[in-house]
Amino acid sequence: MNTFRAFRVTKEGETFRRGVQELSPETLPEHPVTVEVHYSSLNYKDALSATGNPGVTKRYPHTPGIDAAGRVLSSADPRFRPGDEVIVTSYDLGMNTPGGFGERIRVPAEWVVPLPSGLSVRDAMVLGTAGLTAGLCLEALLERGLKPEDGPVVVTGASGGVGSVAVALLAHLGFETLASTGTEAAHAWLKALGAAAILPREELAEPSERPLLKGRFAGAVDTVGGETLSNVVKSLRPRAAAAACGLVGGPELSLTVFPFILRGVSLLGIDSAECPMPLRRRVWEKLAGPWKVDLSSITDEITLEDLDAKIDAILAGRTQGRVLVRVA
Numbered sequence: 001m002n003t004f005r006a007f008r009v010t011k012e013g014e015t016f017r018r019g020v021q022e023l024s025p026e027t028l029p030e031h032p033v034t035v036e037v038h039y040s041s042l043n044y045k046d047a048l049s050a051t052g053n054p055g056v057t058k059r060y061p062h063t064p065g066i067d068a069a070g071r072v073l074s075s076a077d078p079r080f081r082p083g084d085e086v087i088v089t090s091y092d093l094g095m096n097t098p099g100g101f102g103e104r105i106r107v108p109a110e111w112v113v114p115l116p117s118g119l120s121v122r123d124a125m126v127l128g129t130a131g132l133t134a135g136l137c138l139e140a141l142l143e144r145g146l147k148p149e150d151g152p153v154v155v156t157g158a159s160g161g162v163g164s165v166a167v168a169l170l171a172h173l174g175f176e177t178l179a180s181t182g183t184e185a186a187h188a189w190l191k192a193l194g195a196a197a198i199l200p201r202e203e204l205a206e207p208s209e210r211p212l213l214k215g216r217f218a219g220a221v222d223t224v225g226g227e228t229l230s231n232v233v234k235s236l237r238p239r240a241a242a243a244a245c246g247l248v249g250g251p252e253l254s255l256t257v258f259p260f261i262l263r264g265v266s267l268l269g270i271d272s273a274e275c276p277m278p279l280r281r282r283v284w285e286k287l288a289g290p291w292k293v294d295l296s297s298i299t300d301e302i303t304l305e306d307l308d309a310k311i312d313a314i315l316a317g318r319t320q321g322r323v324l325v326r327v328a
């Protein structure tokens with residue numbers, strides 16, 4: 001095949017247009033590993049890239065897609081051979097490097113993760129960056145010593161991509177998982193995913209002057225930031241930790257040092273984009289093995305043609321769970 005299909009974003013004046021186009025391989029950058037992409041997934045960051053957000057993508061025309069999984073077509077790097085099944089997420093993929101919304105990507109070998117046994121390329125993209133990030137949060141909390149018998153663990157933004165996978169993973173590992181959500185329609189499926197109870201979003205979003213709140217959480221996965229994360233940290237039990245990965249509720253924190261110096265709590269920062277390869281591979285191995293969860297009930301499978309409408313939906317907060325993209 002000489003040409004390949006890609007969901008392309010073009011800039012015309014100040015307007016960004018989106019649609020599926022046939023591209024030639026010469027449009028791909030000079031990197032050693034060429035992958036035939038079978039699946040990708042839609043993340044909030046992709047929607048930003050597809051709508052011209054300069055903090056994500058500076059050069060257009062562009063193919064978004066921070067997630068890709070498929071088969072190696074050719075590799076000038078001895079670590080990979082044609083036919084190898086691989087996952088490529090994060091780094092610059094889909095930002096200023098053509099991403100997973102195209103049938104081909106060409107990337108540095110350092111970005112490529114061999115598909116762990118136990119996962120199909122489809123499973124890998126049901127998880128995608130959201131699943132990897134949820135896994136990194138869990139790994140950080142477990143490394144800090146969190147155990148199911150310690151008590152309830154809260155997940156904020158629970159109906160989102162990262163939040164829903166975090167709920168499923170924690171429940172799978174036997175944690176009493178509290179799902180904090182502002183989406184009423186998600187209550188039933190979050191419980192089916194394993195949440196022991198639902199906390200209304202407002203409960204943790206209310207600003208509080210108090211430096212400490214009742215210590216009720218043994219751990220936390222926070223995708224919201226802002227006042228919510230501040231309240232979560234103030235509500236941690238002694239020596240507990242919160243893994244912070246998102247900012248849908250805002251980037252600011254209103255905290256004093258008291259939770260840290262009186263209760264010995266920890267705030268663990270999670271960054272999936274530049275996560276070192278050994279940690280990245282370890283978490284993917286766990287997601288394929290002991291942490292394997294069934295996410296079929298929260299997966300919406302779409303094609304490249306459906307992306308245009310889905311991008312508007314994710315920007316408007318009208319998506320729940322994970323959006324899987326079948327590419328080729």
Ligand code: NDP
Nearest residue numbers: 157158159160161162181182183245246247248249271272
């Ligand atoms: P989604 O859009 O899928 O989910 C976000 C969820 O947050 C929503 O479903 C909603 O859940 C909740 N929410 C939305 N708006 C607000 C608000 N104003 N206040 C409080 N809660 C709100 O996003 P993702 O799950 O993909 O990503 C979540 C966050 O994590 C983002 O900030 C993203 O940038 C970040 N992220 C960070 C990564 C990292 O490496 N650190 C990697 C991947 C994502 P509900 O209705 O259930 O409350």
